[in-house]
Amino acid sequence: MMDPLTWPPLLRRNPSALLLAAQLLGVLLYPLMEEHAGGQILLTAFGLMVLGLALWVVRRSPVASWGAVVLAGLVVLMSVANVVHPLRTLTAAIALAESAFYFYAALSLCVYMLQDQHASRDELFAAAATFTVLAWAFAHLFAACQAIAPHSFGAQIDPEQPRTWIELLFLSFSTLSGVGLGDIIPLKPMARSLVMLGEFTGVMYVALVVSRLVGLLTIKRLGR
Template sequence: MIDLRQYPALLRRQPSALLLGAQLLGVVLYPLMEGHASGQIVLAMFGLVMVGLALLVVRRSPTATWVAVVLAGAVVVLSAWNEVQPSRLLTFAIALAESAFYFYAAASLMAYMLHDDHASRDDLYAAAATFTVLAWAFAHLFAACQAMAPHSFGAQFHPEQPRTWTELLFLSFSTLSGVGLGDIVPLRPMARGLVMLGEFAGVMYLALVVSRLVGLLTLRRGGAGRDDAR
């Protein structure tokens, strides 16, 4: 029987799993809540929760935690300011600050994984969480681009309207994974440049980080097999 009392301690040991679960929940939650007035409040609160979870993960990495705290604080302050006095410039600044925060969180997760000479279970969760964090980072970068240069991204349906957060997140996942479904496309030069950077980041992440974890797991299994043979 599963002892539920073990879960808090387990999540403290493996915060990457909690971050991964929250972001996968967000992938489902955003389409359901977008477009509703009350839903925007829920999504804003959910976004702050994910920032907190990312901070929890950053603390376990060898990188400087204070950088992530400063970036997270900038996101909170700018978001509150935008609620009082909304403007396109503030929308751009918030998206840019969130993008910088998630990029730093992704770099911290990668430093955490590369710091070990063996692949633990939390490293595997961290590998999956890093991909979702990168997707969030590029989606916020796309949002910043759209805030300062309207019509940067087009779509088959309602091409004249700005792309929603869910659409930009979908574009980010498609770009990083190399799927490239193509129903949401960059139109302006800066948007195309950002998408190309996303494609490059996705390829390099698989080549450098994921391949290293696979190699460590292979070595561990090979070592265990030799010990059994003895």
């Protein structure tokens, strides 16, 4: 069994693992947060924590990180303002800024994974973390679409109500993984376009990035 005293250095060498763990934990906690009386504040706080972890991981990438810092700063400032004085336009702006940040983070992680001919342990964690980062990016994009154009997404349960964050995240994961839309469906043209982009992104990510990492691991094993 690994000595707990070695965990901090291990996490410093594999920050992508911590980001992946935090996002998977969020998948389990988001439904509980939404049911809580102060759910929106909890969702915002947890989202900012994940944002900080993603920023920490992105700063290890060879891609210039100043853009990520600016986007993260905008998200924090607007999120605080929206808690104090909620506005639909501000909600849409926050979702767009968060989506841009996570797309930037996904691009940075892809550059990090593809920068050399060696697949390290952290790069393998980064491959999984990039998928979850893309899921967050499209979920925020769906949230922005819903804020700008209400009733963009429908469902069998409470079809007239706006879709919750966990529902939009579920749609994002379903779209990127190619397993289908499930019970959450895009209704308006822009929503359908965003879902199609998500489907294309999921297929291309597996085809280009994941397949390359698998190829590097195969070459490494054959070379032993």
